[in-house]
Amino acid sequence: MNSQNRTGTFAGPRWRWIAAVAMVWLGATAPSQAQTNYPTKPIRVIVPFAAGGVADITLRIVAESLGEKLGQRLIVENMPGAGGVAAARAVLSSQPDGYTLALLSNGTAVSVPLFKSLPFDPVKDFAPIASIGFFDFIVGSNAESPYKTLADVIKFARENPGKLNVGTISVGSTQNLSAQLLKSTAGVDFQIVPYRGTPEVIVGLLRKDIDVMIDNYVGMKSALVDGKISAVGTTGETRSVILKDAPTVIEGGVKGYDVVSWNALFAPAATPPAVIAKINAALREVVAQPDVKQKLLDLGIEARAGSPEELKARLVDDIAKWTKVIEQAGIPKQ
Numbered sequence: 001m002n003s004q005n006r007t008g009t010f011a012g013p014r015w016r017w018i019a020a021v022a023m024v025w026l027g028a029t030a031p032s033q034a035q036t037n038y039p040t041k042p043i044r045v046i047v048p049f050a051a052g053g054v055a056d057i058t059l060r061i062v063a064e065s066l067g068e069k070l071g072q073r074l075i076v077e078n079m080p081g082a083g084g085v086a087a088a089r090a091v092l093s094s095q096p097d098g099y100t101l102a103l104l105s106n107g108t109a110v111s112v113p114l115f116k117s118l119p120f121d122p123v124k125d126f127a128p129i130a131s132i133g134f135f136d137f138i139v140g141s142n143a144e145s146p147y148k149t150l151a152d153v154i155k156f157a158r159e160n161p162g163k164l165n166v167g168t169i170s171v172g173s174t175q176n177l178s179a180q181l182l183k184s185t186a187g188v189d190f191q192i193v194p195y196r197g198t199p200e201v202i203v204g205l206l207r208k209d210i211d212v213m214i215d216n217y218v219g220m221k222s223a224l225v226d227g228k229i230s231a232v233g234t235t236g237e238t239r240s241v242i243l244k245d246a247p248t249v250i251e252g253g254v255k256g257y258d259v260v261s262w263n264a265l266f267a268p269a270a271t272p273p274a275v276i277a278k279i280n281a282a283l284r285e286v287v288a289q290p291d292v293k294q295k296l297l298d299l300g301i302e303a304r305a306g307s308p309e310e311l312k313a314r315l316v317d318d319i320a321k322w323t324k325v326i327e328q329a330g331i332p333k334q
Contacts, residue, residue: 038098038275039072045265046077046091047103048084054218054299058133058263059103061295062286062303069282082334083111088120096268098275102126106174106261109318113326114172116333123319126266128311130280132287133301134262136240137178138220139233139249140213142205150233150252153212157188164190167201167210172331175214177322178235178259180329182214186254205229216261217242217300235259242300263301264311276308 045063049055056078063074079087087102094100108122120126141147147156157164168176171194179192193210195201198219204210206228213220213229217240223229224243231246237258239248249257265283267276286292287303296303 038278039070041099042073042075043067043070043099043101044075044077044094045101045103046079046087048079048081048087048105048107050080051078054135054216054301055103055105055107055263057218057299058296058301062132062283062292065286065289065292066279066282069285070279083115083118084108085119088118088122088125091266092120092125092268094268096270096272098267098271098279100268101129101279102266103132103263104266104315105263106318109315110172110174110177110322110326112319113323114331114334122266123312123316125269127269127271127276128308128315129265129267129276130283130305130308131262131264131311131314132283132305133296133303134260135216135299135301136234136236136260137175137214138217138224138231138240138243138246138300139182139235140205140215140220140224140229141211141232142208143228143230145208145211147211147232148230150247150249150254153232154186154188154253156211157186157190161189162191164188164212165193165210166190167193167195167204167213169197169201169215170194172326172334174259174261175216177325177329179214180331181259181325182249182254182257184325184328185257202229221300240300241302242297262314280305280308 045059047056047059059076063076067074079090081087091100091102104122104126111118112122139150147153153164166179168179170176176192176194183190195204198215201213201215202220202223205213220229224231231243233249233252234240234243234246235249237248237250240246265279284305287305293303
């Protein structure tokens with residue numbers, strides 16, 4: 001009888017308590033289990049640039065292998081537009097579940113200080129996943145010109161203020177801002193001549209309308225290979241992996257100059273950490289594959305994926321860097 005009383009008094013409440021704890025635990029682990037099964041359907045990646053550009057091609061090179069690693073197809077969608085606004089809205093209006101991602105770039109960092117008002121904050125509204133690749137810009141001269149080294153370029157600019165013409169694509173582009181940064185870091189005065197696109201810049205250089213140009217390797221590759229343009233410098237802190245014989249701008253005598261552009265995957269800020277971690281791990285494996293590395297290297301891009309924390313730090317640093325360049329250059333906000 002006493003045993004029955006003990007059972008009725010203590011065992012019932014005890015088991016009800018255990019059951020309640022179990023229900024809470026199951027509830028807490030259910031989303032985690034769902035995240036572990038991610039992905040269960042195709043993943044969209046929104047690109048804020050037109051098809052055929054460096055960012056678009058970079059993503060498409062890794063998309064197939066990344067889809068294979070994750071077990072679902074990656075669908076690339078191009079939504080070009082000023083400041084990447086259309087693409088950002090498409091991603092941020094979606095569910096933060098890992099099925100709609102964004103390709104952001106150094107251009108995103110430039111957009112923050114360049115536009116009067118962006119309807120999104122790339123640091124607060126997006127969760128970094130991992131970088132895909134990094135690339136320098138090339139400082140090129142006409143192979144027939146007297147500018148055989150970057151030192152030649154800087155010397156002429158210093159001795160002839162305002163007479164050297166440096167061509168880039170549109171005002172506010174990373175290439176254009178790289179020229180602005182070269183101007184301020186070297187402490188020289190030259191004219192920056194903006195063109196609509198890279199082909200026009202190259203024509204201007206070959207016609208000797210400009211003395212020097214700054215652009216990415218893939219856009220200049222054909223003229224470099226044909227010997228029409230000489231690479232007198234590369235903009236990164238260390239020598240370019242694709243043009244190892246070309247000295248850096250720093251080696252050319254401009255201390256502290258460093259410009260490296262990048263492309264990376266981001267997700268909406270509320271995306272579960274387990275999903276972010278899974279994509280990050282898969283992307284790290286993909287960019288380490290020899291065939292993927294070589295395809296990107298052919299574009300002048302060094303395939304490299306780091307941690308989300310490293311990517312966030314890069315974005316924050318680049319926003320601060322380009323804000324200063326834009327303010328010093330007096331470039332009006334768009």
